[in-house]
Amino acid sequence: MAETRLIQSRYRLLDLIGRGGMGEVWRARDESLGRQVAVKCLKPMGPQQDRSFTRVLRERFRREARVAASLQHRGVTVVHDFGESEGVLYLVMELLExxxxxxxxxxxxxxxxxxxxxxxxxxxxxxxxxxxxxxxxxxxxxxxxxxxxxxxxxxxxxxxxxxxxxxxxxxxxxxxxxxxxxxxxxxxxxxxxxxxxxxxxxxxxxxxxxxxxxxxxxxxxxxxxxxxxxxxxxxxxxxxxxxxxxxxxxxxxxxxxxxxxxxxxxxxxxxxxxxxxxxxxxxxxxxxxxxxxRVPLAPPAPVPAARPAAEGARLPPWTRNMTAGHKAAAPPPAGTAPVDHAEDLTGIWTTGTDLGGLSGAFPAGGATRPTPSPELLSTLASRHSAGLNLARLGHWEEAGEVHRSVAATREHALGPDHPDTLASRYEVGFTLSRTGHADEALREFGRVADGRERVLGTDHPETLAARQETAYVLGQLGRHFEAHQVYASVLASRERTMGPDHPDTLRCRHNLAFNLGRLGRLEDAYLMAREVADARSRLLGATHPDTLVTLYEVAYTLGQLDRWGEALLTYREVARARSGVLGADHPDTLAARYEIGISLGRLGRSAEALELYRVLVEDRTRVDGPDAPETLRARHGLGVNLGRMARWEEALVEARDVCALRERTLGPDHPDTLVSRREVAVGLGWLGRWADALIDYREVADARERVLGAEHPDTLASRNDEAHCLEQLGRGTEAVDLYRQVAALRRQHVPPN
The missing domain is CATH 1.10.510.10 (Transferase(Phosphotransferase) domain 1)
Incomplete structure (x- = not known):
């Protein structure tokens, strides 16, 4: 807007005193009354902006005007006028000094x-x-x-x-x-x-x-x-x-x-x-x-059994990927423009990091890159935020499309190593890792980590965040040894620069403990997870969700170490705490109850496990629906414990029903479907129907070989099942040949220590 512009032939805009992603605040003169005022203008949105998002912002602006104009008190900013002029919404208020x-x-x-x-x-x-x-x-x-x-x-x-x-x-x-x-x-x-x-x-x-x-x-x-x-x-x-x-x-x-x-x-x-x-x-x-x-005067500690304001309340999904934002006393991030109080006059106007340091963009090959217009940067910042909102709502595919588009435009306008470009690339990698494209995510995170290291330095928190996501994706790909190396390197940097008790350091140590377990280093995994759980309990409280996540990992590792009695006690502790903090029906609470059933079964307490799974199936059905994967997992546990109690006819009925539902909802080659099909074969074998069992064992082995490869441990275990079944049918020669093939493949495929 030019300085000479008049709004509604009355308000002359003089000086720009604040600019945000969605609008501007001007010092202006009310020509009718001859007084100085502040005029807040909401920018018109271009056709590329999501219409529903734009509608919400405009409606919020109008509502602010109506609300503020109705208030008359010395402690509330006075609003003189509001309206729309040439497509621009404006609000006229007293100019505060x-x-x-x-x-x-x-x-x-x-x-x-x-x-x-x-x-x-x-x-x-x-x-x-x-x-x-x-x-x-x-x-x-x-x-x-x-x-x-x-x-x-x-x-x-x-x-x-x-x-x-x-x-x-x-x-x-x-x-x-x-x-x-x-x-x-x-x-x-x-x-x-x-x-x-x-x-x-x-x-x-x-x-x-x-x-x-x-x-x-x-x-x-x-x-x-x-x-x-x-x-x-x-x-x-x-x-x-x-x-x-x-x-x-x-x-x-x-x-x-x-x-x-x-x-x-x-x-x-x-x-x-x-x-x-x-x-x-x-x-x-x-x-x-x-x-x-009222809250007692005491050092920080978790609130015990008291519920939050809403009974059984949980944090909403949009909080999970939030950034904390600026607290009042925090200095602005390096390279950003100073914050002007005028941009805080409305919650929908944000400067963001996009508006700072733009003349120093990172041109390729030393060439001078034209400075992007504020309008373009504002639009990109808005679209980046829209992508984050989509991700918070679980719309990962759509979020990925938005971030890819923003990343491409930012790279062209700002350069490939500009922090904003890399921020978009990071979000692209994040959406890829959450949609099953781990190989592509690995390439994206590697690119971001390299760029941030060049621009920000090896030990910068954003560089370390990208490297830590690289390790996570390596774990998704089963490349746990490589993941371990990256996690160990990131952990060393975090401990050196942030200290051993920083939340990011503890998060990295938690991930490293998890990965150690997947490498078979169970004692090391247990000791590290135990240390992280104790540290989180000391710093965040015994019932903080992060503490309980690590305690859950402690219990899992105890089970892997065949210390099922200790695992059972730990899982029960987690389930109790989660029920009090998150609510009895929270997915994390129900997951801990499932693991209690696993522990009871391993301890030979199948009657208790059976009763637990009956109740859990009812709760999962009520919360998630009868065909939900977690409901079917609970039903699978119920069937397994029916078998352990030698109730094989009932176990077989349950296993077939679950297998059919999993095949329909997850697909015939999904790992859970194959686990259920194997359980069907186990039931048939215990009932003496070995010929029928052989068909199912072979189908499971063939599917796993097709999906996982001939040398994968799960495939080899299924081939062993098949050989055992052949043995039961009196086909000893075939069984011996198959056992030998499995042994030879195992010798060729020895995992690294």
Whole structure:
């Protein structure tokens, strides 16, 4: 937009004060009233932008205008006007002279703000929230960047872009079903994270996070990994602020901890009560602590049996691949433009890393590469985000197409080694590995790792992330020895640069332990998994999902070591914890229950295993459906234990039924189908029907040879089954010949130590 442009023949745009991926904020002059204002403009979307995505953004913009314009309070940004001009949506608001809390922390070199300022900000924000909540409006994205401290000391809340109107639930629900993450991880309430009902008390929790950060310099859960941040909000008791900063007043410490209670009912009743409590505290009066079950003052520890805000809540799928985003005090990533507070006026405008350092793109062969237009970069950033959203929803194929397209355009515009190009290539590799194209994923991750090493350095976290994904894909391909070498190298770098207890270091050690087990180094795998589980328990809590994942691996390795009694106890511990944290019907809880059944069977306790699998089949059928792979796996376990109890007629019926369902849903050569077909053969053999059993054993062996190769261990095991069956039929010569063939193939194919 040119500086002389007029909006609606009234608002003259003067200076650009903020630009984001979706729009711009201008200092402007209201020609009618002769005053300076801020004008926020949502850019028109090009034809390449997904229409439903565009519609959601435009609707959110209009809603922000309607919500903000209805608010009249000294602690809320005043909106003067809104509308649409030549296809551009605009919002006219008061021009604020001051800094947001994020900038104030950065100005203070990431040190906390003075205690009197912190308490004053807390009281003013509580007052403003009390007003907005009385209007039936919940902000839902309260964070330091959305709270302004003006030059005269006034505090104002900005950005009601994702606010929820209590009387307009239907309208809001249409906007929140798009896969767009609502809120910022460091400041989201447990109920917001878990997808539960959100009311004014969610804003109080977010305010507690903001106050914690401006008072101590760090958020309550200061973790770089978004998954860990979100689970911390949901499961971990925060340290009292005074453990970071002793001079904070006691009343403030208690207020913040009450705000950070895990359940809404345990927080202050409303913002007005909070404001009164702060006012009494700052004047030295006695506060009356509400009779609520607030979070106790204790060091970080997992919340025991207490559920999150929503009963049996779990983290929604969109959280799994999130980046943590910038906390208030974090400096911008290297090479990015400084953050301007104006771009934080709405949650849908983001600068992203695309807008920084672009003149220094990486041209091939030393040639000068033309600087891409901001519009192109903005479009690419938006499409990259759309690809991430598709992946979070599990639409891996579509996400891969989006990322491939963005990667090609970024490579042409920015160069093959530009960080943004490599970021897109990384996502391409990720989608390939999740859609069964491990060979292609390996090439893509190798390319990204090499590029990042050239640009960022060998030990840069993004370089190490690409190399770690390379190791993961090598494991998918069965190349465990090569995977081990890469994991060991990455682990050494992570320990050297990040320390032994960093979440990324522990994740790498977990993967290395898993891979050691696949190499047959079971004792080493067990010891490493045990160490990682203990470290995660110490740092994240005994019931943190990452801790339980590693404990699950400990149990698995114990089983491989034939220590089934210990495995059973460990699986039960995991199942109990997951039921309390994730819910009884969560897939991870049900998976642990399945492994309990395996352990019971191995210990000869088949009657207990049989009863467990009967209940598990019912639960899996209710949760996943009768034909789901996990339901059929539970039914397979039921059939195996029927056989162990010598109930072979029932076992054979169950095995045939499961085999038919797996063949129809998974295909005749799927590994699970072949396992079921072998179980059919086992049942036939125990019933003395060896001729029928031979047909099934041979079909399994032929299919495995076709899919896996003649030398694969599973194929050789099936040929041994076939030979045993021939022996039972009195065809000894054929059986001996087949045994010899298997032995010769095993000698030729000795796996590396």
């Amino acid at each position: 001051g800094r947001n809390l994020s900038q104030l922390l950065e100005d203070n070199r990431q040190h906390p703000l003075p205690v009197p300022d912190v308490v004053d900000i807390a009281e003013q924000v509580a007052d403003a929230l009390g007003y907005t909540h009385q209007q039936g409006i919940v902000h839902r994205d309260l964070k330091p960047a959305n709270i302004m401290r003006l030059d005269d000391g006034t505090v104002k809340i900005c950005d009601f872009g994702i606010a929820r109107l209590g009387h307009d639930i239907g309208f809001t629900s249409r906007l929140t079903g798009t896969g767009i993450a609502m809120g910022t991880p460091h400041y989201m309430s447990p109920e917001q994270i878990s997808g539960g009902d959100v009311d004014h008390r969610s804003d109080l929790y977010s305010l507690g996070c903001v106050l914690y950060e401006i008072a101590t310099g760090v958020p309550p859960f200061d973790l770089g990994d978004a998954w860990a941040v979100l689970v911390g909000h949901r499961d971990t008791v925060p340290e009292p602020p005074r453990t970071h900063r002793a001079e904070l007043p006691g009343f403030f410490d208690r207020v913040v901890l009450d705000l950070l209670a895990k359940t809404p009912d345990a927080r202050p009743a409303d913002a007005d009560a909070l404001r009164r409590r702060i006012a009494v505290g700052r004047t030295g009066g006695q506060t009356r602590v509400p009779a609520t079950g």
